[in-house]
Amino acid sequence: MRGARGDPGEDGVAWPQESFLGRLRSSEREELLALAGHATYEPQSHLILEGDEGGFVTFVYSGQVKVVVQADGGDEHLLGIRAKGSLLGELSYTDGNRRSASVVAVTQVRAASVSWEKFDGYLRSHPQLAMEVARVIATRLRASDESHREIRSHAVPARVAKLLFSLTDDFDERFAQWGAVIHLSQAELAQLVHAAEVTVNRVLGEFRRRQIVRTTYRKIVIPCVICLDRLATALSADPKDDRKDIVGCGGTQPHGSA
Structure with a gap:
């Protein structure tokens, strides 16, 4: 996704540039x-x-x-x-x-x-x-x-959105043209953002209603990474604003949400 890939070596592998x-x-x-x-x-x-x-x-x-x-x-x-x-x-x-x-x-x-x-x-x-x-x-x-x-300065929705966006670089399974699949359970996501599982489940429920994510067993599907990025950026800029005006395209638009 947004992470840069290095030039392939003789083995033909393009390694993430910031990896060891x-x-x-x-x-x-x-x-x-x-x-x-x-x-x-x-x-x-x-x-x-x-x-x-x-x-x-x-x-x-x-x-x-x-x-x-x-x-x-x-x-x-x-x-x-x-x-x-x-x-x-x-x-x-x-x-x-x-x-x-x-x-x-x-x-x-x-x-x-x-x-x-x-x-x-x-x-x-x-x-x-x-x-x-x-x-x-x-x-x-x-x-x-x-x-x-971030625990002190950002509310849970902002932390969840930022983490999900960063994880789209780590997981290389794609969903449609602009999406990604993150192989984590909701409980594991809660541990990574240092929040109660019930709180993270509630945040994901709101994100689902806004077509930012989809959830299945031990997977979190991001239909459009561009829409997720918009939400993560907005929530981080103003943690007190839940930005309900930002709704995802569900992966149907080639350039994210209009």
């Missing part, structure tokens, strides 16, 4: 992936287990994964979504401690894993790329800070 793999030169990326063991994971399969000792970093080649931790009582709590080009397991690699979270496939995922020893050798050969590992950690810390600021 997308920021590497083609030659650097190909050298790195040549060190990796490749695997395919079906939905709900674990790529990384919380509490494990680690020993490898993983790169998402295709598909989407979720990062989860075990909350009190044994329930999973969703921390975030990672997609194509993402580096996983960077915290354990950096500090040598056990895994702080699990990584679970949301859709079918192809991933490549490199042992810490091989990754050490790769970074010694390309010392400038150690900054890219640091950039991944810094970006995620900043995102966490921004999320906490």
Whole structure:
């Protein structure tokens, strides 16, 4: 959708430019992936287990994964979504401690894993790329800070709209010409926006009535990303205005809502 895609390398893959793999030169990326063991994971399969000792970093080649931790009582709590080009397991690699979270496939995922020893050798050969590992950690810390600021400054409808819009970059399944399909349950969406599930369900109900979203089992369909963007921008600009005048086109207009 709005996220820029990099130029395809010799493997013919266009990586998101702001992803870890997308920021590497083609030659650097190909050298790195040549060190990796490749695997395919079906939905709900674990790529990384919380509490494990680690020993490898993983790169998402295709598909989407979720990062989860075990909350009190044994329930999973969703921390975030990672997609194509993402580096996983960077915290354990950096500090040598056990895994702080699990990584679970949301859709079918192809991933490549490199042992810490091989990754050490790769970074010694390309010392400038150690900054890219640091950039991944810094970006995620900043995102966490921004999320906490939005809790204080934005109402739940604005947070839901902004998050859904950002997720259209991560999920590559399309709906019609201008839409996207986000493979998350409403409960998981509530965890990501730090709001009660009943509140998020009520917000989604309003968005459905305005043709901004459609919901099915464990999926949120965005008929027109352009209409969602208009709503997210308006709600963020004035959190006290629910902007009921913004109604989605339902995916029927080629340029969003008139």
